Amino acid sequence: MEEALYNKSITCPVCGKKIEVTRVKSRSCIVSSRDTDFCVYYKTVNPMFYDAWVCEFCGYAAQSDRFEEISSRDAEKVIKEISPRWKKRSFTGVRSPEKALEAFKLALYNVQTIDSRPSDFAKICLRIAWIYRMLKDEREKKFLEHALHFYYEVYEKEELPVGKMDEFTCMYMIAELNRRLENYDEAIKWFNRLISSQEARQNKVVLEMAREQYYLTREQKES
Ligand SMILES: [Zn+2]
Known part of the structure; x- marks a missing residue:
């Protein structure tokens, strides 16, 4: 082994x-x-x-x-x-x-x-x-x-968090998986929800990733 x-x-x-x-x-x-x-x-x-x-x-x-x-x-x-x-x-x-x-x-x-x-x-x-x-x-x-x-x-x-997954990570996953499946409008909706949430500032890593992926999704939608 x-x-x-x-x-x-x-x-x-x-x-x-x-x-x-x-x-x-x-x-x-x-x-x-x-x-x-x-x-x-x-x-x-x-x-x-x-x-x-x-x-x-x-x-x-x-x-x-x-x-x-x-x-x-x-x-x-x-x-x-x-x-x-x-x-x-x-x-x-x-x-x-x-x-x-x-x-x-x-x-x-x-x-x-x-x-x-x-x-x-x-x-x-x-x-x-x-x-x-x-x-x-x-x-x-x-x-x-x-x-x-x-x-x-x-x-x-x-009830969130479940293990290491908090509410914001869950929202991020919904957005990101929609993006990967080319459901761009739904992805933008969820990224937007996350970015505009005051509480999401608790999870800076996910918030930053959501911002990047939000712009990427908008570009993908337009191309
Ligand atoms: Zn057994």
Whole structure:
């Protein structure tokens, strides 16, 4: 296994078996660039590829920060609906983009099966879109559309902040994903809303990005 990676033993909260998950040493992650929707590229190993954990025994999969949180009611749903169809296979060790994609699709299948928040769907769909982008696969667009749909739901229904995402980042994502999907009027509407919000000054980084993307969208609309 690559030096940047290490395995950690955990107990699957669904089937109770011991499993190994592969993690990335944070000092091994060297950023090369960032896209305007926060997709990060690395000179070295990409830690995002390892962020969907999968139990090889029962098929339970989730993002690492949510993996151990599952309720007993949801765990039963996984055992009833996912495990019977699960073909045992391991996700430990080095992950290619394709393997990471497979792990995130399993995580998506799991959030569709159990009680989940729109933000769980949004995060997973966005990461699937990013991996397709890295693979230069046009299915990126389909998953950006799914992610966008869930960001609208996050904005309308969830109490923000959710994890690291505050209200302004959520608005920014709605605007930026609309821009990437060439819905320029809708993108301009949301960037504008963000730029003209007094409270948005709390998040200077996002506000500055919104200003830049607002002008870019207007240029794109006119060309
Ligand atoms: Zn399990």
